[in-house]
Amino acid sequence: MPPSAEHLTSAVDGPVDEVTALVRAGRVVEALSALTRLRGQGLGDRDGVRAAAAAVDCRLARGDLADAVGLSDRLAESTASPGDVAAFALHARAEVSAALGDAESALEGFLAAGAVLVEADPSPEHVLEVPWRAGAALALVRTGRFREGADLAREHLVVAEASGSPYAVAGALRTLATADSGAHRTALLRRARATLADATADGLPAERLAAQLDTDLAGLLLLTPGAGAGSPAGPGEALALLRSAEEYAGRQELWPLQGRVRRLLERFGERPRRVQSEALAALTASERRVAGLAADGLTNRQIAEELVVTVKAVEWHLSHVYRKLGITSRTRLAATLGAPA
Numbered sequence: 001m002p003p004s005a006e007h008l009t010s011a012v013d014g015p016v017d018e019v020t021a022l023v024r025a026g027r028v029v030e031a032l033s034a035l036t037r038l039r040g041q042g043l044g045d046r047d048g049v050r051a052a053a054a055a056v057d058c059r060l061a062r063g064d065l066a067d068a069v070g071l072s073d074r075l076a077e078s079t080a081s082p083g084d085v086a087a088f089a090l091h092a093r094a095e096v097s098a099a100l101g102d103a104e105s106a107l108e109g110f111l112a113a114g115a116v117l118v119e120a121d122p123s124p125e126h127v128l129e130v131p132w133r134a135g136a137a138l139a140l141v142r143t144g145r146f147r148e149g150a151d152l153a154r155e156h157l158v159v160a161e162a163s164g165s166p167y168a169v170a171g172a173l174r175t176l177a178t179a180d181s182g183a184h185r186t187a188l189l190r191r192a193r194a195t196l197a198d199a200t201a202d203g204l205p206a207e208r209l210a211a212q213l214d215t216d217l218a219g220l221l222l223l224t225p226g227a228g229a230g231s232p233a234g235p236g237e238a239l240a241l242l243r244s245a246e247e248y249a250g251r252q253e254l255w256p257l258q259g260r261v262r263r264l265l266e267r268f269g270e271r272p273r274r275v276q277s278e279a280l281a282a283l284t285a286s287e288r289r290v291a292g293l294a295a296d297g298l299t300n301r302q303i304a305e306e307l308v309v310t311v312k313a314v315e316w317h318l319s320h321v322y323r324k325l326g327i328t329s330r331t332r333l334a335a336t337l338g339a340p341a
Contacts, residue, residue: 016047019054020129024167026207028058028252029292030306037308046085049078050129053092060099061208063255072096079112084126087117091130098139107139124163131168133159134175141179153179166199167206174213186224189217208257211248214241215261222268239268246273251292283324290317291325295334 015038022031035055043051052071059068071092078089094109114132127133133156140149153176160172173192177185193213196206218241242261249258250273262272283291293303300318304311322328 014047015041016043016050016054019051023054023057024128025205026209026211026248026252028061028208028254029289032058033289033307045078045081046083046088049075049081049085049088052078053088053129056092056095060095061252061254061256065096065099068096068099083120084117084130087113087120087126087130087132090116091132091135094132094135094139098135098142103139103142107136107143110136110139124159125165127156127159127163127168127172128165131156131160131171134172137175137179146179146181150176150180166195167204167209170196170199170206170213171209174209174216177216186217186220189213189220193217207248208252208254211245211254211257214245215257215264218242218245219264222264235268239270242268242270243273251295283321287317287321287324290314291321291333294318294321294330297334 015034019031019034019038022028022034031054035051035058038051052075056068056071056075059065059071075089075092079086079093081089090109090113094106094113097103097109098106110132113130114136117126117130117132133152137149137153137156140146140152153172157169157172157176160168163169170192173188173195177188177192180188193210196210196213199206200210218238221238221241222235242265245257246261246265248254249261265272289307290303293306294300298306300311300314303314307314318330321333322330325333327333
């Protein structure tokens with residue numbers, strides 16, 4: 001069973017820290033629910049911009065470009081704010097530009113965020129929430145400035161290592177594996193996966209980054225001749241990596257990642273499995289949230305506390321879920337959501 005939201009956020013200082021902890025853990029559905037509960041709470045300028053930036057991250061992960069663009073537009077006025085507030089806004093807007101394929105605008109935004117951040121607070125801890133070097137490195141690669149991109153990716157790795165965060169280091173290794181076209185990309189991804197595995201063993205899961213790393217590595221193993229030389233790589237390993245990423249992406253409804261996984265599966269000659277989003281198509285939004293948490297192993301009371309509803313409401317939603325999915329109890333819920341098509 002995945003760690004509870006209470007476990008993930010036990011060391012945070014406020015509600016926005018809770019959201020960022022959930023995003024970092026890859027719990028995008030729960031992060032969006034938490035963001036919904038923050039509306040109307042009168043957050044200060046800094047927390048308000050951080051919450052909007054987290055919402056942009058979640059919406060891009062889900063492929064909700066229109067919503068992400070709307071949030072980005074609302075952040076425009078915050079790009080002139082004092083301190084690191086402007087950096088959060090600039091970085092989120094640059095992420096949207098990158099998602100829209102405008103690498104030049106993305107590069108400009110990432111570098112502007114970096115300039116503001118270095119002036120306001122150059123400490124390496126900011127690499128977690130404002131990884132501007134990573135975004136700029138990838139934007140440089142997309143504009144054909146490959147050497148500059150690889151150099152900045154290496155600089156980002158140094159800063160990530162200085163932060164002491166395994167999550168930041170794993171992300172930086174992934175960025176370097178993308179920006180650097182050398183033959184050691186597979187080794188970088190394996191190192192990133194090992195770093196993230198150590199963090200997960202310490203109770204700091206990062207399912208989304210893990211799924212991205214698995215997909216990247218599977219792609220290299222499948223599409224790059226000799227990528228697995230001297231390693232346990234092979235078709236079986238690549239397929240296992242893709243199936244793991246497929247399950248996670250389906251559970252969190254991350255359409256861009258799911259689409260990439262499925263394209264690789266097709267290259268592999270494998271059929272995609274039925275995932276949670278498809279099994280839940282007949283359910284309402286409230287029913288989907290309840291079903292997802294129940295499938296994760298939460299009790300009715302834990303679900304009620306997570307969604308701020310009554311236990312009776314959870315029971316009512318689950319009864320409708322069982323009827324629509326043609327099952328009789330929660331013991332078959334997780335299997336039904338991830339059953340082969």
